[in-house]
Amino acid sequence: MPVKLPCSIAAYFDAGRDGDPDAAAAAFTETGLVKDEGKLHQGREAIRDWMAEAAQRYGYTAEPFLVTAEQGRIQVSAHVTGRFPGSPIDLRFLFLLAADRIAELEITA
Numbered sequence: 001m002p003v004k005l006p007c008s009i010a011a012y013f014d015a016g017r018d019g020d021p022d023a024a025a026a027a028f029t030e031t032g033l034v035k036d037e038g039k040l041h042q043g044r045e046a047i048r049d050w051m052a053e054a055a056q057r058y059g060y061t062a063e064p065f066l067v068t069a070e071q072g073r074i075q076v077s078a079h080v081t082g083r084f085p086g087s088p089i090d091l092r093f094l095f096l097l098a099a100d101r102i103a104e105l106e107i108t109a
Contacts, residue, residue, distance in 0.1 A: 003067050008102050009076060009095055016062055021051035028102045035106040058082040062091070072096065 005013065008027045015024035025048035028034075034041040034050060041050040054060065060082030068075045074095045081088040089109065096104040 003064050003076075005064060005067060005076065006074065006095075006097060008097065008100055009074065009093075012102060012105075013062060013064055013076075013078070016051070016055070016060075019055055021048045021055065024048065024051045028105075029098050032102055033104045035104075037107075058084045060084070060087075062093075064093075065090075 011027040012024055015021070015027065025032075025044040028044055028047055031043060032047055034047055036050070036054075041047050060080055062078040062080045064076045064078045066077040074097065076093040076095065078091055078093060079088060080091050092108050094104075094106040094108070095102055
């Protein structure tokens with residue numbers, strides 16, 4: 001059974017599934033921030049480049065299966081498969097929203 005996600009978070013996961021880094025970046029605020037693999041990516045252009053590189057490098061899919069909220073953040077647990085060591089793995093995507101956009105995303109194991 002699919003989980004119910006806020007619109008911008010659903011757009012982020014849909015864009016990843018569709019291989020559309022432009023749509024993924026559009027889900028973020030202009031100054032959005034992504035923390036992944038010990039690196040920071042800030043701004044829509046940097047986020048688009050990060051998504052494009054990750055899709056090409058890992059060929060991954062992420063299927064959300066759990067959503068929780070705490071301390072003003074939304075945590076999405078997703079089953080991620082792709083061309084990377086340890087695949088498949090369940091990762092946590094921690095989102096901070098600003099209005100109807102993603103202001104911050106941190107991805108952790």
